[in-house]
Amino acid sequence: MARARLVAAPRWAPRPLTADEQDVLDLLLSADFPGAPDLRIQATSAQSVGGCACGCPSIDLLVADQAAPRAPMPGRLVPAELQVEPDADGVPGSVILFVDDGLLSYLEYVYYTDEVPTTWPTTAQLSVSLR
Numbered sequence: 257m258a259r260a261r262l263v264a265a266p267r268w269a270p271r272p273l274t275a276d277e278q279d280v281l282d283l284l285l286s287a288d289f290p291g292a293p294d295l296r297i298q299a300t301s302a303q304s305v306g307g308c309a310c311g312c313p314s315i316d317l318l319v320a321d322q323a324a325p326r327a328p329m330p331g332r333l334v335p336a337e338l339q340v341e342p343d344a345d346g347v348p349g350s351v352i353l354f355v356d357d358g359l360l361s362y363l364e365y366v367y368y369t370d371e372v373p374t375t376w377p378t379t380a381q382l383s384v385s386l387r
């Protein structure tokens with residue numbers, strides 16, 4: 257969800273991505289768009305350094321490999337996203353990705369359910385699309 261400004265987002269020491277986080281990130285970056293090859297290289301050394309105050313699985317990203325190429329992106333929002341299969345009530349969701357200065361920055365789970373999701377969807381529940 258959009259980062260709440262009223263509550264400080266939690267930060268933590270850099271840790272490797274979980275398998276779920278890596279799967280979601282890799283699937284989103286499987287789309288072809290300008291800068292995608294650079295972001296795929298960055299994703300191989302991406303670490304998690306923080307999260308979202310709401311309790312959803314969104315994470316702040318840090319590219320550990322200082323030599324990884326920066327992606328020439330026109331804006332912060334990556335032009336690919338993941339559509340989350342609608343739940344039993346028909347409520348969909350999406351996963352979007354931000355870059356800062358050409359580096360992976362924030363993987364965000366956008367949800368519309370009342371209940372905060374606490375885990376990433378499985379890749380079987382996700383489909384990649386370009387805006």
Ligand SMILES: [Zn+2]
Nearest residue numbers: 257308310312
């Ligand atoms: Zn959240």
